[in-house]
Amino acid sequence: MEKLKLTTVLAALLVFAIGFTGQVQAQFQSDFQIKQNFDRDHADVLDALKTVQTTREVNALTAEINQMENRYADHENLLNRVLYPETLSARITNLRELANVTANHIARIGEKGDAIVVLEERIAELTSDAARYQARADSLNNELDAMRRSRDANAAQARRLRQELDKRDSFIIKMVDSIFVAYENVDLASLSPGERRGLALEIDAQNVFGYIESVVDNNISFLDTHTELSTEDFLKLYSVQVEFKRMWENMGADLAEIYVSETNRRERVSDIVEGVDEWEILIDNAAWSTLSDAFEQNNIDLAPFSNSLQFNTSLNTFLDESVARAEENGSEEEVAEYQRFADFWYNDVKPRWQQYLISANLMTYENFNTIDAKLSDWQLYAQPTSYTTLIFLGLAVILFLVMLGLWIRERSTKSYPQHKEV
Amino acid sequence: MVSMKQFRLLGNISAVTLLFFAVACGPSLTLTGVDYAQPIESVMIPDQDGNVEDVRVGVRFNVTSLNVKERGEDSPLPNEIRLIRSRDGYYFITAPGYQNVYVFKSDEGSLELEEIIEVSEEGLSNPAFNQRAPHVQLIDGPNEYRLTKDGLAN
Incomplete structure (x- = not known):
């Protein structure tokens, strides 16, 4: 019994000693090292979240984030100062949110398949930017309308507004291109009618078609009312139209395939096709007309x-x-x-x-x-004839001198044996 | 005896002189209670010329002469320099292998040596500064030193 008690006391003392030493060590920890450790732990979790594949792995990382929070709680003041303008709590919250997003992403891939999820995410990501561009384009269109009514409207203002709209147009084209790349990875034929409908609803909710239509409509409206732009502006608009048409021809059929069950979708696709054609006719007329004027203004008489x-x-x-x-x-x-x-x-x-x-x-x-x-x-x-003549004359003199030199050389060679006989 | 008129003249001259000095001295303003404390030390690696820099806190200087003072001529530069600024604005500098902590006060484009604090006869093995206002803590393995600009605080 006494032996047991002695062992217990010794064990207790050992635990106490270890605890005490640990406390002393912790007391003497370098703040710099704490910051280094935190940065390393944070980067490790962040890297792991980028490559994580399963829900179980995400859960393990979430547990690690909780442990990190506890591990660094005692150093919150220090870390808040050295992480400024961020804070420890903000960093931990960000990691948790990223873990949640990753977990949702993995769960959705499990339900729908990788390609569909990538497509949906691409659409969501791009359309949030598109919405921002669209808001800006709406306000610019209002300005353009006001200019049409104003007598002070001038080409410089129209050009400035047009340049702003161009940014939106190029973005929409890139966006749709990007969506198309994601589409290529989706085997549409393998989707069930329900899945197709789900995807169509997703795309419709993000109003991708709305953005495409607005690019076409805005350009037609602009070309209908603005003829004061420079040749360069019109040619630039032409290249936008060509780019847009290429994009539309690439993915229009795939979009139609998804929208085939909805009759109004067919109409919308058909409207876009007609709009793109009308846009092409308008920009084609405007571009050739302005090019023709430009040559004429420079007194260059080209055939029409x-x-x-x-x-x-x-x-x-x-x-x-x-x-x-x-x-x-x-x-x-x-x-x-x-x-x-x-x-x-x-x-x-x-x-x-x-x-x-x-x-x-x-x-x-x-x-x-x-x-x-x-x-x-x-x-x-x-170049004037006199100048050309001089060149020919110079060439003739050189040629004559060369011929003369050859003739003299030949004569001296022929006369050499006669000297030898003498 | 000084007449009333002379007394007034003397008074006027004194007032003008006082005004002149007041203007010559220019504006004067002192902001007090400034806390210079760097929350975390700077760990800087000297380049081949002995220059060290911490862009985060915005400080750069050359440690060659400091190293000569600590170790003598032709001594190799340390692998790293540890620096921290105290609440009252003094820079504390040391390095692995150093026996001393050097306390500097900042001047116009220079650091002026204020104090040399001897902390280890055999040289510090793995020193690190922590900000523990009002003093600066220096740790080296199990050893702890509390420092002020005047020396060891106990």
Whole structure:
């Protein structure tokens, strides 16, 4: 009994000693080390949450977050100061929220399959940004309406507003593109009617179609009422339209497949198709008209054009004729003609319009290279005759001297054996 | 005897002189009760030239001359420098292997040595500062030292 008591006392003393030592050690812990440890623990949990695959793993991480909270509770004041403007509690709360989101994500993947969940999440993520852009676009459209009624409306204001709307348009195109990438991973044929309906409802709730429609409607409305923009602006709008059409042609069929059970969905898809066509006609007319005006204002007399083939033909015919004319008779007037075209081409067309002409599929890089080559020929032949004559004269003199040198050399070679005989 | 007129003249001159000095001294304002305490020490690794920097607290200086004072000429630089600023604005600096803690006060573009506190004859093995206002705590393994700008506090 005494032995037992002695053992118990010794054990109690040992526990007390360990506890005491632990307290002393804790008392002498470096604040810097505490912060380092916290940062490491926080980063570990964060990294683990990014790669976690199962609900059980998420639960283990949630337990670890709780332990972290307890472990660092005594150092809350210190950590609040060194984590400023964050706090210990905010960091822990963020980790918990991330763990909850991850747990929900894993649960939904279990129910619906990975591809659908990724698609839904992509849509939700992008549409929250789209809503922000849409709100801004609505306010800009109001400004545009006010400008139409105002006598003070001018091109600069319209251009500024248009640039703002362009940001929204490009975003919507990127958004739909991104959704399309997610769509590619979904095997739509394998979905049950219920699942399809669920997905359609999800997309409808996020109003993806609404955003697509608004891009088309806004652009049609804008082109109907604004003709005061520059050539560059119109070409830029053209490239937006081409980009949009590409996007729509890529994913329109897939969207229709999801919406096939709803009759009004068909109508909406059909409305968008008609809208895209109308938008194309409007921007096509506006772009060719403004391009034609621009050449005319620079006194460059091209044959009339109203599509990209005619435009390229007209440009090349003009240059071919100019080169032929210059080749026949270079003159100061020809140099001035060349200079006028070259100034316009190298100062306006190439630096400001080339990228949009190419992205709107109105011209190609090869088209530009061909015209550049013809311009070089034109520049060479356009030089006045006197100058060209001098060049030919110089060449003739050089040729004569070379011939003379060869002749003298040949004569001296022939005469050499005669000297030898003497 | 000083007449009344001379007395008034003397008074006027004194007033003007006083005003002149008051203007020459410029505006004067003192903010009191400032707490400079750095909540957590800075652990800085010297580069090959002996420069150390903590961008978080915004301090940068060269420790070469400090190292010469502690260890003598041609001594290698320590692997790390530990620094903390006390509540009253003094910088406490030491490093592994050092026998002393150096207390500096900040001046215009410089740190002026205020005190050298000897803490370990054999040199500190793994020193760390903690802010325990009103003093600065230095720990090194199981050892603890409480420091003020004037030396060890006990």
